[in-house]
Amino acid sequence: MAPKVLISDELSDAAVQIFRDRGIEVDFQPKLGKDKEKLAEIIGNYDGLAIRSATKVTAALLEKATNLKVVGRAGIGVDNVDKEAASKKGVIVMNTPFGNMITTAEHAIAMMFAVARQIPEASASTHAGKWEKSKFMGVELTAKTLGVIGAGNIGGIVCDRAKGLKMKVIAYDPFLSEEKAEKMGVDKVELEELLRRADFITLHVPLTDSTRNILSRENLAKTKPGVRIINCARGGLVDEEALADMLKSGHVAGAAFDVFSVEPAETNPLFNLPNVVCTPHLGASTSEAQENVALQVAEQMANYLLDGAVENALNMPSMTADEARVMGPWVKLAEYLGAFIGQMTDEPITAINVTYDGTASTMNLRALECAVIAGIMSRSNPDVNMVSAPVIAKERGIQLSTTTQDKSGVFDGYIKITVVTDKRERSIAGTCFSDGKPRFIQIKGINVDAEVGRHMLYTTNKDVPGIIGKLGTLLGNNKVNLANFTLGRAAAGGEAIAIAYLDEALDAKVVSELEATGLFQQVKPLEFNIA
Numbered sequence: 001m002a003p004k005v006l007i008s009d010e011l012s013d014a015a016v017q018i019f020r021d022r023g024i025e026v027d028f029q030p031k032l033g034k035d036k037e038k039l040a041e042i043i044g045n046y047d048g049l050a051i052r053s054a055t056k057v058t059a060a061l062l063e064k065a066t067n068l069k070v071v072g073r074a075g076i077g078v079d080n081v082d083k084e085a086a087s088k089k090g091v092i093v094m095n096t097p098f099g100n101m102i103t104t105a106e107h108a109i110a111m112m113f114a115v116a117r118q119i120p121e122a123s124a125s126t127h128a129g130k131w132e133k134s135k136f137m138g139v140e141l142t143a144k145t146l147g148v149i150g151a152g153n154i155g156g157i158v159c160d161r162a163k164g165l166k167m168k169v170i171a172y173d174p175f176l177s178e179e180k181a182e183k184m185g186v187d188k189v190e191l192e193e194l195l196r197r198a199d200f201i202t203l204h205v206p207l208t209d210s211t212r213n214i215l216s217r218e219n220l221a222k223t224k225p226g227v228r229i230i231n232c233a234r235g236g237l238v239d240e241e242a243l244a245d246m247l248k249s250g251h252v253a254g255a256a257f258d259v260f261s262v263e264p265a266e267t268n269p270l271f272n273l274p275n276v277v278c279t280p281h282l283g284a285s286t287s288e289a290q291e292n293v294a295l296q297v298a299e300q301m302a303n304y305l306l307d308g309a310v311e312n313a314l315n316m317p318s319m320t321a322d323e324a325r326v327m328g329p330w331v332k333l334a335e336y337l338g339a340f341i342g343q344m345t346d347e348p349i350t351a352i353n354v355t356y357d358g359t360a361s362t363m364n365l366r367a368l369e370c371a372v373i374a375g376i377m378s379r380s381n382p383d384v385n386m387v388s389a390p391v392i393a394k395e396r397g398i399q400l401s402t403t404t405q406d407k408s409g410v411f412d413g414y415i416k417i418t419v420v421t422d423k424r425e426r427s428i429a430g431t432c433f434s435d436g437k438p439r440f441i442q443i444k445g446i447n448v449d450a451e452v453g454r455h456m457l458y459t460t461n462k463d464v465p466g467i468i469g470k471l472g473t474l475l476g477n478n479k480v481n482l483a484n485f486t487l488g489r490a491a492a493g494g495e496a497i498a499i500a501y502l503d504e505a506l507d508a509k510v511v512s513e514l515e516a517t518g519l520f521q522q523v524k525p526l527e528f529n530i531a
Contacts, residue, residue, distance in 0.1 A: 147198025338375020
C-alpha cells in the first residue's frame, strides 16, 4: 500500500506534485495546521507530515499519530516540533538546512548595509518630506573588519560575500579548522579577539546552551567602540536589554536584527531606538528560498518513505539512498544480531560494545549502531525502532562503545556485539554474504554458519554423542520442520550449540519436552522480524 502524507501548512504545488509523481498518496490541507483538534483527529491516518511553522507537532499530537514515521519541516527552524517526544515515538524529524542558505546570508549582508548607511531611517525621513542629508552620516564597508560568529553553511556564504566587498573577515567557530579557514580566506580567531577587533559583528550559530547569550552584557562591553551588530540567526544569542543600553550610551553604533528572543516580537528593548533596523524574521523569505525548501522536504520525505534514505534528520543519523541500498543487508544484520542477544539476555544490560571489522568498518556506523540498539530493545518494546531505541538506551543508562578494525579473518567484514550485565557478558557476530543474506557466524565465541529466519531455536548442551539425534527426533515427532540447521562446539567434549531455522513458531509444549530430557542446558525459541 502506498505511503500517505499530510501537508498541513502552505507548500508549493510543485512540492505536492513530487509526492504524487513518486507514487505517494498526498492530502494537501494547508490551513489544517492552525486547527489543532481537527489535525489530532486525522493524524493517525498518515505515514508522513509535511509542515512549515504554523503546525505545532506536540507530544499530545504525536500520541494520536499511530502510523507516523516522519515529520518534514520545510525550513531550518524546528521549534514547533517536540523532537524528544518524536524520538520516543520513533518518528524521524527532518528539516531543510540548505534550501535558504543564500537567502539568509544575503539578508544579513543587506542588514549590514542598512545599518551602515541608516537606510530605513533616511527613507522614512525622505518620505515625510524632509531633506536631512547631514543627519544620516554613514560608514563604508570597504576595509572594515567583519567578525563572523559561526562560519558554517550560512556564515561561510557571508564570509565569501564580505570578502567581495573588500572587508577584512575574521571568524570565531570552534569547529572551523585552520585549513578550512585558510581555504575560505578568513582569519580564525578566538571570541575575545573578535570582540576587540570587529567593526561589524554578524551571528550565524544555532541557539544552544553554549551559544545562548554569546553576546552577553559582559561580552558586549568587550566590543570595539562604534561596533555594529547584525543578528539574522536566532533570537537569544544576544542580551537584548544589554545591547539596548549600549546603543543608548553610544558604545554600540547600530544594530540590525531579524530575530528576537520572543517571537512574534510585539515589544522589544531594541524597538524605536535610533539606528536599529528590525525585520520580522525575513531571513528565509524569498520566493526562491520558499520554493527550494518545499521541494527539498518533499524529496527527502519521499526518499525515506520509499527507499529508507535519511537526509537532514535531527534525531537520526543521515543515510543517503545509495547508502541505504548498499547498507540495507548490514542494517538488517545489525538488527538481527541485536534481537538475538536481546532475547537471550534476561537481566538489565549495562553496556553494549560493538566491533566493526573490514567492510563493516567503512560504513555509516551511527546508522548501524541505531539498528543494533533497536534490535536489543525490541524484546522489551516491540514498537521500538532506530529512532527511539537510542533514546530509550540513554534513559536506562546503558553505555555504548564501538571499535573499528581492518579485515581480520576469512570474511570481508563482520559485526560483533557484546552486551554486559551485572552477571555476565554475551556476544554474537555476523556477516553478510554476497547474496545479501545476513548470517550468524559466531555465538559465545563458537563458530557457526546460520541463516537467519523468522522462527529459530537455539540450544546449548555438552558435546556428547546422541544429543542431536534426540533433538531431531523430538522435533520430528511434533511435526516441526527444519528449514536450516547449524552446529558448533568450542572443543570436543566441551560446550556445543545448535541453531535451527524453523518453518513455524515453536510451541511451548515442544520447548517443555526438550527441557524435560535433561540433555540441554538451554532451550530458547527466537523470533526475528524478517521483512
